[in-house]
Amino acid sequence: MSSSARLRILGIDVYYDGYKALSNVEFEACPGEFIALLGPNGSGKTTLLKTIARVLKPRKGVIYIDSRKADELNDNEYAKIIGFLPPSDTSVIIRVPIKGVEVVAIGRKPHVTWSLTKADLEKIWSAMRIARVDVFAFRDVNELSSGERQRVMLARVLAQEPEVLLLDEPVSHLDPRYQVFMLKLIRSLTKDRKLVTIASLHDINLALRFSDKVILMKNGRVFAMGTPEEVITAENISEVYGVKAVVIRNPHPVVLIEDVIEDEPP
Amino acid sequence: MGQSYMHIGSSSAMLKQFFFKRFLLLLFLFSLLIPVFFLSIASGAYSLSLGDVIRCLLDPRGENPSSIAHTIVWFYRVPRTIGALIAGAVLAVAGALIQGITRNPLASPFTLGISSAASFGAGLVIVLGLKLALVSREFLVTSSGYVVVALTAWTICFLHTLLILMLVYVKGFSPESIVLAGIAMTYVYSAGITFLQYFAGEYQLREYVYWIMGDITRVDWGRLWVLVAALLVTAVSAPFFAWGLNTLALGDDVAKSLGVDPRRVRFAIALIASIATATVISVTGPIAFVCLMAPHIARLITGSDNRYLLPASIAVGAAILTLSDVVARIALKPVELPVGAVTSALGAAFFISLYMGRRRQVVMG
Numbered sequence: 001m002s003s004s005a006r007l008r009i010l011g012i013d014v015y016y017d018g019y020k021a022l023s024n025v026e027f028e029a030c031p032g033e034f035i036a037l038l039g040p041n042g043s044g045k046t047t048l049l050k051t052i053a054r055v056l057k058p059r060k061g062v063i064y065i066d067s068r069k070a071d072e073l074n075d076n077e078y079a080k081i082i083g084f085l086p087p088s089d090t091s092v093i094i095r096v097p098i099k100g101v102e103v104v105a106i107g108r109k110p111h112v113t114w115s116l117t118k119a120d121l122e123k124i125w126s127a128m129r130i131a132r133v134d135v136f137a138f139r140d141v142n143e144l145s146s147g148e149r150q151r152v153m154l155a156r157v158l159a160q161e162p163e164v165l166l167l168d169e170p171v172s173h174l175d176p177r178y179q180v181f182m183l184k185l186i187r188s189l190t191k192d193r194k195l196v197t198i199a200s201l202h203d204i205n206l207a208l209r210f211s212d213k214v215i216l217m218k219n220g221r222v223f224a225m226g227t228p229e230e231v232i233t234a235e236n237i238s239e240v241y242g243v244k245a246v247v248i249r250n251p252h253p254v255v256l257i258e259d260v261i262e263d264e265p266p
Numbered sequence: 267m268g269q270s271y272m273h274i275g276s277s278s279a280m281l282k283q284f285f286f287k288r289f290l291l292l293l294f295l296f297s298l299l300i301p302v303f304f305l306s307i308a309s310g311a312y313s314l315s316l317g318d319v320i321r322c323l324l325d326p327r328g329e330n331p332s333s334i335a336h337t338i339v340w341f342y343r344v345p346r347t348i349g350a351l352i353a354g355a356v357l358a359v360a361g362a363l364i365q366g367i368t369r370n371p372l373a374s375p376f377t378l379g380i381s382s383a384a385s386f387g388a389g390l391v392i393v394l395g396l397k398l399a400l401v402s403r404e405f406l407v408t409s410s411g412y413v414v415v416a417l418t419a420w421t422i423c424f425l426h427t428l429l430i431l432m433l434v435y436v437k438g439f440s441p442e443s444i445v446l447a448g449i450a451m452t453y454v455y456s457a458g459i460t461f462l463q464y465f466a467g468e469y470q471l472r473e474y475v476y477w478i479m480g481d482i483t484r485v486d487w488g489r490l491w492v493l494v495a496a497l498l499v500t501a502v503s504a505p506f507f508a509w510g511l512n513t514l515a516l517g518d519d520v521a522k523s524l525g526v527d528p529r530r531v532r533f534a535i536a537l538i539a540s541i542a543t544a545t546v547i548s549v550t551g552p553i554a555f556v557c558l559m560a561p562h563i564a565r566l567i568t569g570s571d572n573r574y575l576l577p578a579s580i581a582v583g584a585a586i587l588t589l590s591d592v593v594a595r596i597a598l599k600p601v602e603l604p605v606g607a608v609t610s611a612l613g614a615a616f617f618i619s620l621y622m623g624r625r626r627q628v629v630m631g
Contacts, residue, residue, distance in 0.1 A: 079524050082523065106513055122277075
């Protein structure tokens, strides 16, 4: 995490077979910025994160890391810069016993050829300490709760030492305590290490509280983008999610969802 | 709660210890092969003392050619033992590789249909070849006849592997598609094998069933080199995929984000593991369960990191098959069982105990 990278996304189109999942998505993210990706199911949040992570290929558009095009980097170089954490419900489809430390060590893949050096082990250990999963180092991750397992997965992506952190619903299956713990942790890492962090979230209030910038998506397009206060308005929320919402300032803004808008297709 | 204090003040030194312990366990597993080797040389219908074994082994030229012990050791037991060690090693590492790419601890090269393909191929010669008088009974029992059976089995396996890879390519190389393609093709061969068995004469049927059981006595000095080639190919290529396989355990998306192309890894591994397995079982016949059981045991000992799991599977597979062969020789002495029968029984017992163990774990957890 020596240097810090600026990420620019220009005119991204992504298709699933014939279906257009992302349409002309553009934004820019600076080091130290925590971006929340909001939008209803199917609005393209996951697709966008996977495209930046190079899990999916865009049909059109360019991703720049600083002044370099993503295409100019090979897979391994790219993996040293971009880290991706899938949602907790899909992140472990492991059917074999595997210890916490073995999972976290996998994050070192882009940096090693065969053996883990002392420096690698120190990075693995420090990632586990930061995510507070060092106590699970020698336990089978299949025996952990989903929240504990998700923190092991976070440690895995931290051990990868990426400059851009892509988190797909990192807290969706966590209890309130660990939702806040995790987002606070991610935010402070973003600031301390000058990372670009993009996290898709379902909880609008968590986005309000932890993010520097919000990208609100609808039907594969960027509907609105800006500071949380600018983007998270009653009008935008109704329009994008199809719900009746009020924003209460007390003094910090809090969003209350009151009802669904009936004539809006869900 | 006491647990959370356990690691306070500890550091990466503990991790170093953890991985070093695995390395030591690995050395230990391989060192076990030495007593296994001697035990296998010594046991059989004609049992030898350790002293006899060492004396014979130290004297490969046979200064005393009339010695029965010397003949038994050098003509039968040594190729058979090395054959069992290598065949076990290849089957086991192929099993570990297939389990890695399918993310399924119950998968193996046999799930991919390799053993059915080989059996079908062998049946084409043993049953159909005899029936249509393409080969004679006298020819079939010769060494060349044996080679024809093995080559046919291998060729069918090779074509089968290409077919599976094509099917799986169409389906985007998902782990499920590999298993499903294998199972589907297994049914096709089962049908073929049933037909062959139905139309087989008494002699052909006996020969065929014997071939399908899998037996290590078929390995002699000449055939040993085929097995050595299979081992070299897998042992040299497998390490290159260790890290890639590790990333696959976390799902294709994570693997891709770590710079690994899951399709490439799956393609290469499926090809290598299938061909290596095909090579071994063309010589020995399909020996069941080693490729399933050995990686499981190896995983219990050295964990899921493929850098340790793959070599550990080699050692465990070699030990299991060699010990099974020892059992096959001495269980009903002087009658010898086919080793496939022993590994099947052993595998069944192992998986029942694993199943019972797992249930207990679920209740506790």
